[in-house]
Amino acid sequence: MSFRLIQLSIPKDWSDDVDKVCDDLDVEKWWRTRSADDDDPVQYFLTLHNSAAQDVLDRFKDALSDCDDWQLISHKTQAVLPEPKDEEKQEELDQRNESAAREEIYADVRNSSVLTLDYLIMTALATFVAAIGLNTGQIAVVIGAMVIAPLLGPIIAFSFATALGNRSLLGIALRALAAGIAVAAVIGGVIGMAFPINLDSSLMDFAGPLGLNTIALPLASGAAAALMVAQGKTSTLVGVMVAAALLPPLAAFGLLLGASEYQQALIALITVVTNIIAINLAAQIVFLTKGVRPMRWLSDKYDNSLYWNVGISVLLIVGLIVAIYLFGGGGAVSWDG
Numbered sequence: 001m002s003f004r005l006i007q008l009s010i011p012k013d014w015s016d017d018v019d020k021v022c023d024d025l026d027v028e029k030w031w032r033t034r035s036a037d038d039d040d041p042v043q044y045f046l047t048l049h050n051s052a053a054q055d056v057l058d059r060f061k062d063a064l065s066d067c068d069d070w071q072l073i074s075h076k077t078q079a080v081l082p083e084p085k086d087e088e089k090q091e092e093l094d095q096r097n098e099s100a101a102r103e104e105i106y107a108d109v110r111n112s113s114v115l116t117l118d119y120l121i122m123t124a125l126a127t128f129v130a131a132i133g134l135n136t137g138q139i140a141v142v143i144g145a146m147v148i149a150p151l152l153g154p155i156i157a158f159s160f161a162t163a164l165g166n167r168s169l170l171g172i173a174l175r176a177l178a179a180g181i182a183v184a185a186v187i188g189g190v191i192g193m194a195f196p197i198n199l200d201s202s203l204m205d206f207a208g209p210l211g212l213n214t215i216a217l218p219l220a221s222g223a224a225a226a227l228m229v230a231q232g233k234t235s236t237l238v239g240v241m242v243a244a245a246l247l248p249p250l251a252a253f254g255l256l257l258g259a260s261e262y263q264q265a266l267i268a269l270i271t272v273v274t275n276i277i278a279i280n281l282a283a284q285i286v287f288l289t290k291g292v293r294p295m296r297w298l299s300d301k302y303d304n305s306l307y308w309n310v311g312i313s314v315l316l317i318v319g320l321i322v323a324i325y326l327f328g329g330g331g332a333v334s335w336d337g
Contacts, residue, residue, distance in 0.1 A: 002049065002050040002077075003047055003048065003049055003050065003077045003080045004047070004048055004049075004050060004053050004074055004075060004076060004077060005045065005046070005047055005074075005075040005077055006044075006045070006046040006047075006048065006053075006056060006057075006072065006073075006074055006075075007043065007044070007045055007072070007073045007074075007075065008043070008044040008045075008046075008060060008070070008071070008072045008073075009041045009042070009043055009044075009070060009071045009072075010041060010042055010044070010064065010067065010069075010070045011041060011042070011067065011069055011070070012040070012041070012042050014042075014064065014067050014070070015032070015042045017063050017064070018032075018042075018044060018060070018063060018064070019032075020063075021059050021060060021063045022044065022046065024059075025046070025048075025052075025055075025056060025059065029046070029047045030044065030045065030046040030047075031044075031045055032044045032045070041069075047077075047080060053074065053101040053104075054101045054102060054291060057072065057074070057101050057103060060072060074101065074103075074104060102164065102292055104232060105160060105229060105230065105232065105292065106160070106164075106166075106169070108229070108232070109153070109156055109157040109160045109169075109229065110157065110169060110172065112152070112153030112154075112156070112157065113153045113154045113156075113157030113158075113169075113172055113173045113176050114172065114176065115172075115175050115176040115179055119150050119153070119176065119179075119180065120179060120180070120183050122148060122149070122150045123149065123150060123151070123180045123183050123184055124183050124184070124187050125148060126145045126146075126148045126149035126150070126184075126243070126247060127145070127149075127183070127184040127187040127188055127247070127250065127251050127254065128145075128187055128191070129141060129142075129144060129145035129148070130142050130145035130146070130149075130247050130248060130250075130251040131187065131188050131191045131192075131251045131254065131255055132191075133145060133203070134201065134203045134204055134248060134251055134252055134255065135191070135195065135197060135198050135201065135204070135255060136198065136201070137198065137201040137202065137203055139203070142203065142247075142248055143240075145243075145247055145251075146240045146243035146244050146247055147239075147240055147243075149239070149243035149246075149247045150180075150239075151180060151239075151242055151243050151246050151247065152225060152239040152242045152243070153176070154173045154174075154176035154177040154180065155173075155177065155222075155225070155242055155246075155276065155279055155280070156225050156226065156229055156242075156283065157169060157172065157173035157176075158170065158173035158174060158177060158280060159222065159225075159226060159279070159280045159283035159284060159287065160226075160229065160283075160287065160292070161173055162280060162284060162308075162309060162312045162313060162316075163283075163284055163287040163288070163292050163309060164292070164309065165307065165308030165309035165310075165312075166308070167308060170308075170312075177276075181250065181272070184247075184250045184251060184253075184254060185250070185253060185254045185257070186254065187251075187254060188250070188251045188252070188253060188254015188255045188257070188258065189254040189255075189257050189258035190254075190258065191254070191255060191258065192254060192255040192256065192257060192258020192259040193258040193259070194258075197255055197256070197258075197259040197261070199259075199261070203248065203252075204252055204255070204256070204264075206249070206252060206256070206264040206265075206267040206268045206271065214271065214274060214275075214324075215274060215275065215278040215320070215324075217241075217244060217245045217275075218242075218245035218246075218274075218275040218276075218278035218279045218282070219278050219279075219281070219282045220241070220282070221241040221242045221244065221245050221279055221282075222242075222278060222279030222280060222281065222282030222283040222286075223282040223283065223285070223286050224241055225239075225241070225242055225279070225283060226282065226283035226284075226286035226287055226290075227286050227290075230286060230287060230290040230292060242279060245275040245278075245279060246272060246275055246276065246279075249268045249269075249271040249272045249275065250268075250272050252264075252265075252268045253265050253268035253269045253272060256268055267327060270323055270327050273319070273323065274320060274323045274324070274327075277316045277319050277320045277323070278320065280316055281313070281316055281317065281320065284313055284316075
């Protein structure tokens with residue numbers, strides 16, 4: 001079973017409010033320390049199942065919204081003894097939703113989406129390897145590039161920021177994602193100009209229209225990535241799935257652009273954009289089912305708002321529909337130039 005230890009430090013004069021919250025909570029145990037004088041903070045400790053973590057954190061945040069001097073720390077536990085003797089109760093706890101709290105997910109995804117020099121270098125190297133694999137038709141080389149591509153971080157951060165309607169995290173994720181796309185395009189373009197491009201390679205074929213089969217992989221990738229993140233877990237395999245939907249068309253876009261194959265380069269770029277949208281929409285659905293959503297319609301600083309959540313989701317859906325219509329089999333774009 002997965003339990004957490006919540007440690008809360010508050011000023012002494014707020015203890016009555018927190019006591020009321022603790023009394024109403026469905027937690028295994030809670031206790032507090034006594035302060036020697038009014039200047040010493042009161043420490044609260046609670047043990048609870050992971051499935052109750054979000055509700056507990058939300059209640060404390062609401063109760064202490066007007067308090068300026070408090071701190072809450074959530075600790076992962078290795079074991080809690082004694083274990084429940086009631087097997088039915090233990091099974092019920094094990095079957096509960098194992099979603100991590102939004103505050104814990106936020107810390108993880110934000111750290112993985114920061115724009116750093118290492119991120120840019122890894123993106124450049126992954127694109128270089130993928131471009132060679134695409135041009136030579138070596139699938140194993142392309143798969144190797146997917147393993148080292150650091151694209152999962154900003155993609156899932158954008159999805160999570162949309163789920164929360166968090167404007168600041170959206171900006172961080174978009175900056176890292178745009179920088180990664182730009183680096184990949186430049187690296188692919190340089191290779192496309194420096195070396196002959198093998199347009200006969202099946203991996204470089206972007207002449208066909210977009211369709212539902214195009215977004216099948218990014219939909220599955222986005223759902224799998226969001227499910228792992230919502231559980232507070234990470235997986236290299238999920239990162240590879242996301243990279244599989246983005247890295248090959250992104251590297252192909254650079255190669256085709258460098259080789260002056262503008263029509264196919266445009267289709268490759270639209271494929272990248274469409275896949276990004278599909279990943280995010282699938283992640284939105286998973287986050288919604290896992291209870292990851294803003295706490296209120298509008299926050300004081302517009303950093304946690306359902307207005308942003310709904311607005312960006314609608315834009316993504318409209319963008320996906322327009323891309324498939326214009327570049328699909330019956331769209332208005334001519335494939336003959």
